[in-house]
Amino acid sequence: MAQTLDQLLVLAQQRLVALWPAPWQPWVAAFLGAAAIVATFGGLFALTTWLERKGLARIQNRLGPNRVGPYGLLQPIADGLKMLTKEDIVPRAADQWIHFLAPILKVVPVLLAYSVIPFGRHLVALDLEAGLLFFFAVGSATEIAVFMAGWGSRNKYSLLGAMRAIAQLISYEVPLVLSAVSVVLLAGTLSLPAIVDSQAGHGWAGLANWHVFTPWGLAGFVLFMIAATAKTSRSPFDLPEGESEIIAGHMVEYSGFKYALFYLGEYLSLFAISGVGITLFLGGWRAPVAWLDWVPSYLWFGIKLLGCIAVFIWLRGTMPRLRADQLMNFAWKFMLPMSLVTLVAAAVWHATATWTFAGAGLWRWVLGAALLLLPYRALSRGLTQRGRFGPRRYRFAD
C-alpha cells in the first residue's frame, strides 16, 4: 500500500503514456513530465507569494493580505489579474527583441533545470548522468537574461542594476558550485538520483546518513544556501533589484506580464536551487528517521522544500541589504576560501572513512570540525577587523 502511494505519480505517468502508440511514447512522457513540473511549481509560486507576504507581515507585526478569499489565500489570483491587465510598455529607444526575449529567457532555463531534480523515488523527469552539471549550466543562462534586460532597456538604472547583478551572480556561482563539488567528491557521481542514493541508510541513533549531518556537510549546506540566496538575488543579497537605490535595477523598464515573468523566474530558480540543496545535503526525498519511511517520498521532498522557503522568507524579514563592496568582499574573501576549506574537510572525511580504532567516529568529527572552525575564525576576523563591515569611511570627504 505504502509502496503504491509512494509510486503513485510514476504509475499514473506510465498508465497515461501506455495509452499512446509506441513511437509517440517518449514524447508524451516528456510532455507529461514538463506539464507536471510547470503546474506544480507554478502553483507553488502562487502559494509562496502569499506565504511570503504573510510571513513578512507577521515578522513586522502586521496581518498581511487577508481580504481576498479566506485568509487572503486568493491574493495571488488577484495579483495575477492585476499584472495581466496592466499595460505592457516598451521604451521607444529599447532594443525591441532583446527587451522582449529577456523575461522569457529568465523563466525557460529554470524550467529546464527542474528536469534533473528527483522529487521522489523514481520521480525524475530526466535521469542524466551529469545532472548536476546540467543544472548549473542551465541555471547560469538566467544571468544572460538579466544582462539582456538591463542592456536592452536602454536605461542607466537598468544597466547599473544589470552590471551589479552580473557581478553578484558570477561571484556567487563559484562558492555555489564548489560547495556542491564536495558532495560530488563523496558520492562519486554527478547524477542527482545517485547522490540521493548515496545518502541512504541510517547511522547513529537511527538518524539518516544525510550529508548535512557531517561537519563538512553542515558547512557545505550553509555555504550552499548562502550562495543560493545570492544567486537568486533575494534579500539580503537583493542588490540587483535594490528598490531604494536603483529602483528595481534591470526590471525598471518592464511592466505588466513581463515583470511578472521576472518574478516567476526568480521564485522558480529559488525553488530549483533549494531542491538541489535538498538533494545534495538533506537526503533528497528520504525520510530523516527509519520509522517515517512510510510517508510518500515526494511528500518528504515537499516538506523539506517548504522548510527551505520558510527559512528564505525568515532571512528576508531579518537582514538588511548589503552594500556592493561588502557583497564582493563576502564572496571572494569569505565564501570562496570557506568553500575550499569545506572541500578539504570533505576530502579528509573521505580519507578517514577507513579508520577502525575505538572512538574513530568521534575523532573524525573533531578533526572535521577543527578543520572548519579554525579557518572560519581566521577568515571572519580578517573580514570584520579591518572595518569592512563597519560604517564606510569617506577618504575624500573630510
Place this chain on the structure above:
Amino acid sequence: MFGAGLLKGLAETARNFVGSYHDPARLPTVEYPERRLASPENARVFPFLVYDGADPERGLRCVACKICEKECPPQCIYIVLERDERGKPQKHPRVFDLDVSVCMSCQICVEVCPFDAIRMDTAFEWSTPDRFGGLLLHKTDLAKPNRYYHQIHPTEAAETDARLAAEQAKAEAKAQAQAKPKAPPSQPAATPASATP
C-alpha cells in the same frame, strides 16, 4: 563570533512572528471597517453646527453673524442670512455651507464664534464618489443636536453648557434688576424687607 549578530536578529524576528499569534502587543492592528477604536475625546475633524431642543432648524444657535466665514483661513464657509418678506434680518442662516474638501480642521471658526454655535466633529468617514457635491456639506448635514455634542466631547460640552447657563442666569438677573426700578409699586411687600439693612 562572526555571525552571532545574524542569529540574534533571526531570533528577534522569530519572536515577533510567533508573538504575533498570541501576544496582542506584537500585533496591534485593529481591522478597521469591522472593528474600530473609539476616537479620543479631543479628536477633531470638521466643524458641525450645534442646535438646542428638538428642531434642527429653529434650535440652531448660529445667528449668521458671519464671523466664522470671515475668519476661516481657507474660506470654506458660505453663509446667507435669512430675511423675512420685508427684508428684515432674522438672526438665522438661510444657507450654511461648508466645503470639507477645503477645510483644514484648524478650529479657528470654533474659537471665534461668540455664540458657541459651531463645534468640531469627530466623524471622519466622508469619502464619496462625488468629489464636488459629496464634499459640500449643507446646513441640514451640519446641524447636530447638543446631545450629540455631549456624546463626542463630554467635558467640553459640559463646560459650554455651564457657561451658557451662567450667562443666561446673569442676563435674567440683569433683566430683573433693570425691570425693578421701572415698576416699584408692583412689589410693595418686597421693598421694606430688602431695604431694611
